[in-house]
Amino acid sequence: MCQTRTVGEFAVSAGDYSAVVVSQGAGLREVRHAGRLLTESPPVRPDEKPPLSAGLVLAPWPNRTADGRFVFDGVEHHLDITEKDRNNANHGFVRTVEWSLYDATERSVTLGVPIGRHPGWPFDLTLVVDYTVDAATGLTVTSTVTNSGDVRAPFALGFHTFVRAGDAPVDDCTLTLSAAKTLPLDPERQLPQGDPVPVDDTDGDFRSGRALAGVWLDTPFTDFADTDGRHVTTLTDPDGRATELWTDTGFRWAQVFTADPDHDQGFPGRGRAVAVEPMTAPPNALASGDDLIVLEPGQTWSGEWGLRHRDSAA
Template sequence: MISMSEHEIAAAGYHAVVSATGAGLRVLRRGGVALTETWAPGTKPPLAAGLVLFPWPNRTRDGRFTFDGAAHQLELSEPELHNASHGLVRARDWELVDAGEAFVEQAVEVGGEPGWPFPLRHVVRHEVGPDGLTATHRVTNTGTGRAPFGLGIHTFLRAGDAPMDDCTLQVPASRVQPVERQRNLPEGPVRDVTPEEDLREPRGLDGLWFDTPFTGLAREGDGRARCWLRAPDGTSACLWTSAELGWVQVFTADPRNDKAYPGRGRALAVEPMSCPPDALASGDDLVVLEAGASWTAQWGISGVLPS
């Protein structure tokens, strides 16, 4: 059941709505202009839009992984493909920790689910201000042994009312993890982007399709990597990530693949991630916390409006 509970925050011309279910970012606007795709309150977010993916993002092959010598079997949330997909918390209601006019802080705990014995507490704070939306994630190992995890956020960007195919996309990534298309699992080692995959300069999205994990993100002087979706009228949505989120999954919702975004057809997800698909099994960029230790990461979205 999807909770009707959600939290509105606003400041400096930005307005956001964050759901209790999955800590999902349901709305982000600047001056009334949409910077993310949305969905009706109290309904299931289409294509996991806006939801937090934890304690792993993307897919775990056959739901199996080994950590510190012990084998684990996760529930197969994608049974038709025999994958454990997108973690444990996207359909759960997060507890309200604190809130104000411009921020909301929510928390969830995992540990004891089938295949997941690792106790972790995850607190996320969404806050809006002059620089847009900032989301701060803090994960703490509340158990007595080491604990692995990964984090992703299934963010769909939007540049006002412009159709996606009228926009350009820029992602400062030099490397890519190839995936096989049937199950969206890693296929071969990380490699340099090909010309067809290269998004380091703005590219028109008409005719392009992606479901691709990118890494090798170029960072600016403040340590952030920035991805840009730009509309012809100058409206732009910029998604940035801190160094702890070293991956970005670019996904095109497309009716031709039976994955249309309701009311929009083609739509674009740019998803910050700490690790690639199947990281629980491969160990690639997997976060491992000692007992009592914490880890923090940030991402955010700002908007540029036509002058």
């Protein structure tokens, strides 16, 4: 069985890889390779919400829904406003609740939660997330969502993952992101403002790698290059050692965010930090329908993403 550090906290390992997962929000608290951090590791208790939602699952929608309003199958729904200063419903329902333990071994932990009915959400879904570490391939996160109700249901999924290249300061690292487009956002409400635009000849082009010194981002990226059925993003330290975040092609989006004290959102103990958040759909997808997953009663959807260490010679 996996090691239980405290109630609701699970440590798994295989070879040089290890990870810590908590039951609140099914949060990924840290991933390491040979002791070197591949994610930020916030110093909080298992039952505390981590800073800036680090490592939490975002469902049944990631990011923002404008005014908490969406129309599905001809019916208008009004979600609770959780980002009051921007009048948005943000990041779904599951990131602050206690998930149930489905299974645990030395290498894996599986947690699940019913996404039951909430104000403005008359749909019954069940979400299961499995975190597995492998000595050769690192961490793999497998998510499965099932429509357990009797009507069609919309769904989108994200993970608020802060990547880290060991102890290297973010400003000493290079981000390589294979996305060919970004989605323009209204700077006041962080909502989509038009269609995705090419990154060519812009500051949003990270396809060949770009140093993060002085860069501030809170940007949705899409149109990723397909590398053997995966979208790959890397954060590389000055010695060429990289933390690689990959997703399957079902995660068509990633929100990249730089925590920054100069923007009143520093990451505790680090100051500057970078999140690469895999998402199946863009901001405001419940309202726009863009890349929204629709599940019939009894239907199941599954997707994978993961993290691994890559040496400079790899």
